[in-house]
Amino acid sequence: MIHLTRSWYRYLYIFLVVTLLCLSMGGPSSEAFTPKNLRKMIPDEGMKVYFIQLKSGEATFIQLENGEGMLVDTGSKTSQKELIRFLSEQQIEHIHHLVITSQQEEFMGNFELIADLYEPQHLYYPFYLDDLFTSLELTAQAELHPLIEGDQVTLDEACAIKVFHPQPRLSLSLQDNSLVFQLVHGDQCFLFTGTVSKKVEKELIKRHDLRSHILKVSDFGSTNASSEAFLEEVDAHVAIIFYRSADTIEPEVMERLESSWMDVYPVKKHGHILVVSQKEDYRVFVLPS
Template sequence: MHKWKVLIAAIILVVVFTSNPLFIRASSDIDIRTILKDEEDDVSILFFDLPEGESALIHTKDEFTVLIGTGSEASFDELSERLTRLGITVINQLILPKLEDTYMGGVSRLLDERKVEQIIVPDQGLKWFSESYQEYKIDIISWEEEGLYQPHPALQFSVMESTSSMMPALNLDVDIGCGHRLFLANEASLELEKEWMTKDLSTVNVLKVAEYGTEKGTGEDFLVSSDPEVAVIFNLHDHTVSASVRERLQETWIDTYETKQHGTILIKVNETDYELLTIRF
């Protein structure tokens, strides 16, 4: 069990982590931006509760911002509202782990609305994406499978193995420089998980479950090998998370959070610990 430092107004309480984390409802009189500016935190990670699709924000103490996915086109208004409430006007890197609507449907509107300095896509999709978005004259690069990239001193991304399908994906093992680890699985495949398990995954803290919790992936062997404390599942319209996946997560004692049920999942990381909060805003 981990201990979680929970900030409520000016009172700091140290509590044992349970399945009921601190919940914040960000009403109009609360400046949600202060959540990202805690001097004790090195990195904040938000998994947004969009109506459909995946979008996560990584924000460092010195204001370096990485947005991973935009959610679907139909969800962009909700994403835009959350970025505005957080005070995010510049995105240093936009990572698109899959070139599908529920991962990148809001790209055009995001580029029209905010400054994006660089876009990162799977290597196999670079040519198509560059041609499709050449009008924006933005820096577009690809990350290669098994490549290692460090866009910021506190963030190191390892690109894990992918399938050789027509729909390339970036499966990302993210090392937070203060000693924590995030695994962003974007392909649900038991065979692919066997390849991932050839790496040492034992220090993974948080797992982003692949493909909205479909039964095709998130196998028991992979969960035992990585042994994360927390799993996050994004919402897909008219999709139900596999009962088998839920059961496997429960049986391996992983605290599971679904954005549809819990809202935005915020993980605040410092050198010694991390805390998890759920937010509705």
């Protein structure tokens, strides 16, 4: 499996700097190493999953192989400019699928703006929010898909969503009712965990095969989630952590993630994280914002 880690980029950077210094001694034609050159390494083929660096909240843009775009969550309103800037940089004109995992502000703060600008054709959300979304005028043009444990959505020939949560019996805790799903592309699996706590993690372990290559860490890296048992069951290679204003990633959680032999990428530190899935393997790219 091809997997580009942070250390890989550090060594590559040092190698390129030394090489360019050597070339510069022989003439002025050498080209500086920049993020733009790094982007040239990104393959054209495959499904692209961008974990977007935002000031606060979560948003993930997925470019499917059939050309359709999918956005998972819209971040907090305080991150509106960063989200729109990213979509503009990627020349996104239309979002075919929009997934909202929670009604919390950090997840759907920019929902109305995205629905207005990009007119999604399909809107997915936890089943208990059906009354909310059916009442919104902005969703009149979209096909609504309330999701519950056991649902499966086919996105294209090689890609599907498997819904693990919420269960029919809801929790009193808002964060424990968020949508948990696995995005499957060929042999590669991405696990999106919303903000569920250790309590829900125990239920997920009992009820589902959680093994995934990429883990979107629950609840912004707080100690409420990411138990050792859960991380062991998921057995991921890469962990992505979004940022919420005024929060810091708990050292205890970072220690558990790294002890599980994961490469951990907090977007606040690294920028946008791009994972390119080519069905049989994947590659990770760090794209400074």
